[in-house]
Amino acid sequence: MSDVLTISQVNELNYEDFIGRFGNVIEHCSICAAAVWRFRPFHDIRHLHQAICSFVDLLPNTGKEGVLRLHPDLAGRLAELGSLTQESSAEQKAAGLDTMTPEEKQLLKDTNSKYRDKFGFPFVICARQNKKEAILKGIVERLEHSAAEELNIGIEEVKKICMLRLLSIVPDEK
Numbered sequence: 001m002s003d004v005l006t007i008s009q010v011n012e013l014n015y016e017d018f019i020g021r022f023g024n025v026i027e028h029c030s031i032c033a034a035a036v037w038r039f040r041p042f043h044d045i046r047h048l049h050q051a052i053c054s055f056v057d058l059l060p061n062t063g064k065e066g067v068l069r070l071h072p073d074l075a076g077r078l079a080e081l082g083s084l085t086q087e088s089s090a091e092q093k094a095a096g097l098d099t100m101t102p103e104e105k106q107l108l109k110d111t112n113s114k115y116r117d118k119f120g121f122p123f124v125i126c127a128r129q130n131k132k133e134a135i136l137k138g139i140v141e142r143l144e145h146s147a148a149e150e151l152n153i154g155i156e157e158v159k160k161i162c163m164l165r166l167l168s169i170v171p172d173e174k
């Protein structure tokens with residue numbers, strides 16, 4: 001199978017192959033792809049994205065928190081151990097998180113811990129749409145929010161990450 005797919009090829013995938021290709025468009029959360037397979041045929045990649053987002057939106061808050069918890073910290077332990085998923089590793093690199101100074105790294109680590117202590121889930125941001133400076137600024141600002149606000153913002157970021165992961169598998173035909 002080629003690296004990228006057309007939407008017609010997506011619509012022809014059996015369940016196992018669909019999960020094989022889309023199981024990680026939401027980090028470590030293959031249930032999102034499993035839940036939407038029944039909605040084939042998809043008109044285009046946006047339609048598939050919409051189906052996944054609707055499934056996520058229907059989760060209770062505990063489920064949404066769970067989705068956030070499945071995300072690795074940016075420049076955290078898993079990154080240091082080289083144990084990130086391929087997708088997450090590429091995204092963190094795209095943001096320049098692999099080229100942070102020791103001071104920037106420590107600041108992000110400390111702020112990530114504060115964030116997790118306050119909200120009970122990790123700070124999630126679409127790394128492909130933000131450079132390291134914006135991420136460091138963003139986390140400090142978002143620490144001031146309420147848990148309800150952060151749950152919403154975090155889930156919206158997950159949806160952006162999902163769209164970019166989908167587009168890397170099924171480039172936009174327009």
Ligand SMILES: NC(=O)N[C@H]1NC(=O)NC1=O
Binds near residue numbers: 074124126127161
């Ligand atoms: N914590 C966090 O935001 N992680 C994610 N963000 C992103 O773009 N990829 C991730 O794994």
